[in-house]
Amino acid sequence: MAMIFIGGSREIFELPEPAIARIGAIVAAEHGVLIGDESGADAEAQGLLAGYGYEHVGVFHTGKEPRNNLGDWAAYHVPSPEGAEGYWFHAAKDREMARRADFGMMVWDGGSPGTAVNVLRLAIANKPCVIYDLARGSVATTYNLQDWCAILRHAGMDIRRQAEARMMPDERLALPG
Known part of the structure; x- marks a missing residue:
């Protein structure tokens, strides 16, 4: 049974149809789900799984x-x-879910630095993560740090700076030059 870290932005209160379908596929395949307790995308995904x-x-x-x-x-x-x-109080659980996961699935508003850092944690460990980017209406999969950097280039330098401010020192050191 693969373990899937499902998460996303606090500002998302409706999952996109492709993410709903992906969660349905996770359930059908009987994969394990690791999920946080935050409002927004976490609670929306929890509601779907509970349903x-x-x-x-x-x-x-x-x-x-x-x-x-x-x-x-x-x-x-x-x-x-x-x-x-604040963020630092809840970041420990996110690091633990990324550590335990085999794969990730994030629903991102295109601006949440916390979600971007969760994708980074998976990328550092070369764990695939499907990202539903609602700001751009796109779906992408990251497999490594280069993919993460490409996603953040589209988000802009301000989001990258905010994400870097939320990284642990070892996460910051893992970033390519």
């Missing part, structure tokens, strides 16, 4: 309890670093 009555889902969270666990699935608490706040 299927799908059981092979793990919800990752850094707070005491998941903010969203719409299918009452197994919850995995990932502690954040002492004193972490």
